[in-house]
Amino acid sequence: MGKLNEVHVRWIGIFLVAVLATLNDGDDHMANEPLWFHYFVSLCFTAVYWNGAWAIIYFFRRKFPEISKTKRRISLTGLSMIIWMSIGGIPLKLIFDVVSWKEVMTLQEHLRYIPFNFVIAAVVSLSYEAFYFFEKWKDQFRLYEQLKNQQIRTQYEVLQNQMSPHFLFNSLNTLTSIIPEDADAAVAFTEKLSEVYRYILQNKDRELVSLKEELDFVESYLFLLRMRYPNNLSFQFNIDKKYLGLTIPPLTLQMLVENAIKHNVVSKAKPLHIDIYIDNGKSVVVKNNLQLKGSLEKSTKTGLENIRKRYSILGNRKIDVITSASNYMVAVPLIDLLEEKDLHLV
Structure with missing residues (x-):
């Protein structure tokens, strides 16, 4: 419910509920008052009760917004609503001389309106909660669809890049040069090449993978690169098993x-070194020494922007890019599924 729409619905509802309250009013204290005055009093009470209920609902909604905390949110909201419906109208009762101070202090006076107030409070709060739950469900569905579409684009772009003639030419050229010199190395190269493609195909429908799976894949990918650059490329992993x-x-x-x-x-003159390590237990960092080329190959658009979009979809997470005079680092968040129950991703 948009903010403007909620305001409209609330105040239209207040005027309509005030009509019902007027028709339900059997208060002997106001028996001699004109009907318009009855309605005005009912309108004031309804406005106070409803706006107070709205404030309670939104307070607990902001405090416990997750679907996984729905029970806690509803329980605390309901308890607060009961208290509010019992005491929220006391100042108005005194102002309009509906009751005296003496009557306010009696339990009987508070019990008189509990059935009607409880029904109204239940209808209003459950309507808000039902709409909120529906909106959260739509957000989850929309998030899943966005991630699915982005994942499909990622798969296509990566496969397109790796299946390109340039990539195949380099891989086959490397394999051809290895075969006469070292048959065992050629076999190892072929196996790693198949692992790279197998990983992509096996994970085509997944939004998240374990860090171990991704690191195993990267090792296979780096193996191919190191065969192309035997003395020019080095890499180091510094990852604790607990992550x-x-x-x-x-x-x-x-x-x-x-x-x-x-x-x-x-x-050989400028070897590239790549480090992959954990930072503060929350991010995995890919770091390389900075020695930019004078000209770049045509971009396949599978880089940082793609990663940024996917992390943005995954709960509006952000990646950090740090550039110094000698190094380039990108830190991407690690996601703990035990703490992210609302993502519903596998």
Whole structure:
């Protein structure tokens, strides 16, 4: 419910409920008052009760917005609503001389309106909660669809890049040069090449993979690159085992490694070194020494923008890019599925 629409619905509802309250009013204190005065009093009471209820509902909605905390939110909201409906109208009762101070202090006076107030409070709060739940469900569905579409684009772009003639030419050229010199190395190269494609195909329908799976894949990918640049490329992993169960979007690290190769000189005079490590237990960092090429290959648009979009969809998470005079680092968040129950991703 948009903010403007909610305001309209609330105040239209207040005027309509005031009519029902007027027709239901059997208060002997106001028996001699004209009907318009009855309606005015009912309108004031309804406005106070409804706006107070709205404030309570939105307070707990902001405090416990997650679907996983729905029970806690409803319980606290209901308890607060009962208290509010019992005491919220006391000042108005005194102002309009509906009751005296003496009557306010009696339990009987508060019990008189509980059935009607409880029904109105239940209808209003449940309507808000039902609409809120529906909106959250739509958001989850929309998030899933966005992630699915982005994932499909990612798969296509990565497959397109790796299946391109340039990539195949380089891989086959490397394999051809290895075969006469070292048959065992050629077999190892072929196996790693198949692992790279197998990983992409096996994870085509997944939004998140474990860090261990992604690192195993990156090792296979780096193996191919190191065969192309035997003395010009080195890499180091510094990952504690306790983080291997955390998750990231598939192909994230591969894209960052690919960008490092694409944008930097890799030669004997200027070897490229890539570090992959954990930062503060919350992010995995891909770092390389900075030695930019004078000219770049045509971009396939599978780099940082793609990663940014996917992390934005995954709960509006952000990646950090840090550039110094000698190094380039990208930190991407690690996702703990045990703490992210509302994502519903596998």
